[in-house]
Amino acid sequence: MQTLELTETNYHRLLKRQIRKSLPPDLAEHPDMQDFLMAVNQAYTEYQDDLTRMELILEQSSGELFKANRELSRIAQEKTEEAALTSKRLEEVVGSISEVLVQLDREGNFTYLNQAWESITGYPVAASLGQRFAGFLPPLESREKLVEILNNETQAKEETLRIFTADGQEKWLGASLSPYYANGTHIGFTGTLSDVTARVTAETKLKSYTRDLERINAELDQFAYVVSHDLKAPLRAINNLSEWIEEDIADMLEGETKDQFRLLRGRVHRMENLINGILSYSRAGRIKTVKEKFQIRSLVDELCESFSTKKPLSFRIEGEPNTEIEAEKIALTQILQNLISNGIKYNDKAEITITIGWKDLGNQFEFYVGDNGPGISPEFHERIFVIFQTLQARDEVESTGVGLAIVKKILDEKHSKIRIETVMGEGTTFLFTWPKNEAKDIQ
Template sequence: MKTCPRLSEFLQAVSSTYEHYEKDRQLLERSMNLSSKELYCTNEKLREDHQKQKVVLDKLKEAISELNIEENPHLTTGVDENDLVAMVDLLQEKIHMTKEFEEELRVSGLKFQAIVENTADIIWSVDEHLRLSIFNSFYRKNTIAKHNIDPVLGDKLSNIIPPKEYKELEDLLKRAINGERFIIEEVHNKNSQPLYFETSFNPIRDEHKITGISVFSRDITFRKEDEKRKNELLRDLQSANEELEQIAYITSHDLKTPLRSIGSIASWIKSDYQHLFDDLSKEQIDILISRVDRLYNLIDGISLYMSLSSVDEEEREIVDFGQIISKVINTLNVPAHISVEIVKSLPKAAGIKTHIYLVFEQVIKNAILFMDKKQGRISIDFRQKENDLEFIVADNGPGIDQKYHQKIFKIFQALNARDQMETNGIGLAIAKKIVKMTGGDINIESTPGEGSTFIFNFNY
């Protein structure tokens, strides 16, 4: 059977189009991933293929128009004009689909470009041969400013960057080509002022193969300056704290000595000459002694509060909580009308003895000091909370209104007038400071008239 040259060309074109269509579709789908290399290369490939398909379509139309079944009866066997038209329609549909994919790719490319351009970072990428495949306007401006070269897609980095600088960059890019993802910090000088940049190198993968590297460089000068200022402030604060601790220590030592003398002299006068005093004089000397004791205790409390520092890991040891709390109870000389109960055997755990002792001392002392019941009760218990121990100290005292639950933990805050209750307003502040230093927390649950419950934990 003879074959018309136009028909042969037509059939070959159809076959070629079908063979390449699936590859084109896959290429389009892959390019939607916005891989830097694929985005550039696919656009070029699609333009070429689209032009080829248009040429094929024109040839097909021309071939059909020239086919004349009546004039060429030897072509009637196996060739149907309707079939050929259907083939052309199918090919047109597939070309239309390809154009739709191309439009989706174009829109995705615009979105990608918008993201790249609307960022303050310098963004660029290269293929495996270290040729530019993507860059934004910040990269372009930086390259022009540094190297006086206007970069173009496809340029080799070695043609843009001076040899010495390129060698250093090449070493970094090779690390990324080998699959390493990393970040470096760089310092550049501009008008004698240091500029700090944080640059990340990220391998671009196509399935299991690395096809390029994307690079993101961000100006972190402002952050570095902030860190520098913060460190300077921390040093100043540390220096101020050290000076304050020294002042507190010296003040405590210098004030307590004369106070002790005043208190002793007042007590001697009261003891030796009280027969000469009237009732008003006796009341006044008692007030004097009371004020001296209050001031002495206040200075002690301030000194203790100021001396509390961060947790020293070397002081940590296995602590017997039951033993420590028993010692606290014996030291406090609990009044006879108040009972202190340890609900169940307390555990042993890691901690710092002095910290634990002080917290329980201040919380139990607070419960004793404010007890208003004829039969006062204080209970001490604990419960296991995940990897931590939570302690509960409850009493049946006067309770505290919820609006004061935070105030009581602040230094020098007392709910009663100083003349009504001998308290320095520091005890619970000391307890909270210690608990917070360990990473723990302390809270109160209380209802006026029904007592208070302090709940706290140490997080050593």
């Protein structure tokens, strides 16, 4: 009966096979055999279930890994293509740069050059790599400059080197090289070489033109001096002759004739002043004087003491008394002197008041010279700076018409501006700018 139950029980297929093969009849009839076989059957069943689940998990994981691997392969392919494209673009950019990108080892041999080297010099890049840079610089002075660069292992250095191209043309290279290090060891130099032939040629021409201009200016100064001297000589003779004639016939001269002799000498003095004015105008702004540092107030005080007039004259000074300026003192003095003189000469008031001041505008100063005279009508604000132009007849006010023209010319040389503020019947103020430091601002 027990054997029948054992046989009919639905055991795991592996357990059934083992029972048929190896279980003896006497063991099959043992009372505890049923429980044992059921426990073994349960173990087989659970194992099979676990194995099935593991197979399912492995199948799912394998599918996910396959998808992930396929995605990684796609990303890797994209990144490879992007890297290749970036590398190609970088090569194109480097190839299109007009400057030579260069690397040298410590001995000055080329270790890297871009295509610009061949474009500028005509020497092939492949043939130049490994060659000494100095070998391409036949002129001795250029080799010496390169040696100075190679001997400097601490800081960047710039030089202009002369080179002869593959077809024998002379060119100039602007070399900017810096030492570079690897693990604290100096291994070479890196930088750029640019074609500065046009710039060097222009600078050479400019220097030549400057020398010619200086020579011409010197000749003009000499000419102006000689001409003014030669023109003044006959004027002095006319003045002396008129005085002698007047002395010789003093008892015969009457009122109108005396006035004419006086008028003659006045015209002579005006002509002499005009010649002096022309000479001053020709030199204005062109003759460079030494730049010096000084207090503006001290300059103004000296100027005020140098003026005198028949009318009561007073000065009003406005500005920070300790303000200093670095400038051509003579040029600034000449401007202020002419403006002050102008304010005195054309003043129609019984008491003359001249205001002189200055303001700090940051990168420049603003000066102003004001008077309490008749004022200048706006339509004449430009005209008064033209040489020989005066607003009153010279018989009324003795003037050459050169002073304000000199002021304008000097300020133009300094790249400065002058403007006029006026109230008719109350006065005029001239305002002009002046660079704080001419050494930096004037080109």
